Amino acid sequence: MSGGYQSFESLNIWQESMNLCKEGYTLLGRCIDFSLRDQIQRCAVSIPSNISEGFELHTNKAFIRHLFIAKGSCRELRTQLLIAIHQQYIEAGKGHILIDKAKKILSMIYQFIKALKLQIRKA
Secondary structure, X not given: OOOOOOOHHHOHHHHHHHHXXXXXXXXOOOOOOHHHHHHHHHHHHHHHHHHHHHHHOOOHHHHHHHHHHHHHHHHHHHHHHHHHHHOOOOOHHHHHHXXXXXXXXXXXXXXXXXXXXXXXXXX
């Protein structure tokens, strides 16, 4: 895998997804629906986890596969956050801030996938 990245921690998409994960944990710390809270936390953890796992496999194809999994987790997180907002477990404004961050991460992942696919075609 090329691109000049030394570690997954140097990837902006990983850093942003870690921040989203941290903020999600903080926002849901007092949520009484333990099942929903657990699901949201698992989705949030899955995003940076799949980015780091894919990076460490050292091939663009494997990385792309894991980025697609991260995208799926990001979309799932958005849905779970909407449920938490509708159930009034979290304040709508704060929930939508996290949803917007998830949308930004989705876009970043999509752009990264495009760049990796371009590298594969050029190889």
